[in-house]
Amino acid sequence: MRLPLTFALLVATGTAAAEPLETTIDRLAKPYVDSETVVGMTVGILRGDDQAVRGYGRFSADDSRTPDGKTVYEIGSLSKVFTGLLLADAVVQGRVTLHTPVNQLLPKGVELQPHGDQLAELWHLSTHTSGLPRLPDNLAPSDPNNPYADYDGKRLGAFLNSYRPRKRPCEVIEYSNLGAGLLGLCLAREQKTDYASLLQKRIAKPLGLSDTTIKLDEERRDRLAPPHTEGGVPDHNWDFETLAGAGAIRSTADDMLTFAKAFLDPQEGELREAIGLSWCVHQKPIEDSDFAMGLGWHVARDDQTRWHNGQTGGYHSALFINRPLKVAVVVLTNTATMEVDTLAQDLVRALAGADVKPREFEVSDDVPAEVLERYVGKYRLAPGAEFTVTTKGGKLLVGLTGQPTFQVFSRSETEWFYKVVEATLTFKVDGKGNCTAVELFQNGVRQTAERIE
Missing domain, CATH: 3.40.710.10 (DD-peptidase/beta-lactamase superfamily)
Incomplete structure (x- = not known):
């Protein structure tokens, strides 16, 4: 790396x-x-x-x-x-x-x-x-x-x-x-x-x-x-x-x-x-x-x-x-x-003598467990590339095929951000509260992954 x-x-x-x-x-x-x-x-x-x-x-x-x-x-x-x-x-x-x-x-x-x-x-x-x-x-x-x-x-x-x-x-x-x-x-x-x-x-x-x-x-x-x-x-x-x-x-x-x-x-x-x-x-x-x-x-x-x-x-x-x-x-x-x-x-x-300030980290909002559970599943981004969303200990975890699983952090109930890369995930929820897709925004490009499970 x-x-x-x-x-x-x-x-x-x-x-x-x-x-x-x-x-x-x-x-x-x-x-x-x-x-x-x-x-x-x-x-x-x-x-x-x-x-x-x-x-x-x-x-x-x-x-x-x-x-x-x-x-x-x-x-x-x-x-x-x-x-x-x-x-x-x-x-x-x-x-x-x-x-x-x-x-x-x-x-x-x-x-x-x-x-x-x-x-x-x-x-x-x-x-x-x-x-x-x-x-x-x-x-x-x-x-x-x-x-x-x-x-x-x-x-x-x-x-x-x-x-x-x-x-x-x-x-x-x-x-x-x-x-x-x-x-x-x-x-x-x-x-x-x-x-x-x-x-x-x-x-x-x-x-x-x-x-x-x-x-x-x-x-x-x-x-x-x-x-x-x-x-x-x-x-x-x-x-x-x-x-x-x-x-x-x-x-x-x-x-x-x-x-x-x-x-x-x-x-x-x-x-x-x-x-x-x-x-x-x-x-x-x-x-x-x-x-x-x-x-x-x-x-x-x-x-x-x-x-x-x-x-x-x-x-x-x-x-x-x-x-x-x-x-x-x-x-x-x-x-x-x-x-x-x-x-x-x-x-x-x-x-070396530089005036370095301590970092300030974005704080994640608390999201109810029942909201997290609605996102659990698999979402197809492209053939052979699927997001797998799980929860553990009140945390939302997202893995992409062939890559490690990382925690994502909430800005709202639907918008989540990574700390390991500059990227966000936005979950799409219908009028019945069901999550149908997730949108990845990274490097100025938006891609939608449809839910398959």
Whole structure:
């Protein structure tokens, strides 16, 4: 997932930069909890030699614990930065090169087809320039609430053998969970291990990341904040098998700050050279909308901030690092909402000295349960694209075929808005109180989905 960073060159001006770190976090983070945008959240920041970690909200409706620096979260696609570092580490060790063909590390009988005579190389997987799609077309999870859990090597091999790239490597930057997951698999195979073990051996242990892992023991599972959809509805944890390098890692704010510190000021040690290699720009923007890429890292418009975010079914994460300013920000939440990306950006700007005001969130109106129930059903937007409307705990949830289910919020009994995107839904009710259709308004276009169930 990506967000439209538009950082200009950031220069500290003095006033806001001198504000105590805890005050800065509290001032900007509390509106996210007060508005129920997130259920629970941990925020950590570094500024020079100073560090602060603050927790907000609660683990869940049934668990009043306040998250802290030791709370465990799924970090989703932030895992791609770790996978990029594993690639850099393997290059520094001399095990592979950035230009090693992907096919050289695939199992016998599995081959990624070239576009013409151009073969995808390892660095293409880390910079999203391999020509692979975002996801394989045979993902087809048995449990849609845990979409990667049963995607195994056999299914991946079948996809790779049959897929014909429509673009040659480096023709476009196309964000690919498949590519990053494939990279993690290749690097683990080269060292005759699995991704989880490689992560522990080559990154977690050398950097002292005691809670950065994939599989949780009983003690860490007790510290795992339960997942929620946007709006606070309980959701499901995600598990990964073959594509672990795309998003399988769990971590804490304390560990993520330690990781960020290693990139802010690389120290002598076995990973210093690899950190430098992964930080470098390896792919410049191709289209105006692209970000430059390190190995796994996105490079913001200011050409100095490295960042990545991540989201699974019930979590969101964001990490931003700016070396010239000597600042880093990590935001981890047990709520699947991209709203916190704005918080991370605002914290970086505040640490740079900008006068950043706390956000104000639109407040949803209360709607009686009997009104919600009249909307429950399915609505056909187009062939193969249907809205599924459900209720849970007094909340209205809407899912579109092939996309996650999100809570929508009321402006009136019939008009509802999303927080994850700029879009509204208007339910059409006849004179008898029956809902017959729902109108989607997004990007200036109105589309009507007729009720089918």
